[in-house]
Amino acid sequence: MTIQGEAAPIAREASEYPAAKACYLHQLPGQEHLFALPDFTLFRVQLYEARYIGGFGRAFTLDTAKLAAVLTMNIAGPA
Numbered sequence: 001m002t003i004q005g006e007a008a009p010i011a012r013e014a015s016e017y018p019a020a021k022a023c024y025l026h027q028l029p030g031q032e033h034l035f036a037l038p039d040f041t042l043f044r045v046q047l048y049e050a051r052y053i054g055g056f057g058r059a060f061t062l063d064t065a066k067l068a069a070v071l072t073m074n075i076a077g078p079a
Contacts, residue, residue, distance in 0.1 A: 003067075005047040017042065 010020050020042045025032060034040045050067050053059040062070060 002051045003047060004049050004051075005045050007043045007045045010042045010044050016044075020044070 010017050021035065024042060047064060047067055049064065050062045051059070052062070
């Protein structure tokens with residue numbers, strides 16, 4: 001899968017920085033020390049589309065709405 005989008009740094013003084021930091025640490029709790037490094041930067045990625053090529057005759061493009069739906073699917077199925 002190829003994902004296309006645009007990445008932009010989140011300034012430490014930006015209002016969304018604390019939430020981004022919390023999200024990062026939720027996924028990587030052992031990495032708190034990185035925030036003490038002066039050159040460590042968080043980025044916001046705005047996704048535009050994804051292109052999937054699964055073989056002959058199995059290629060399609062997902063726009064942002066379809067990509068969001070896929071990323072939030074419960075792929076484990078019913079409990």
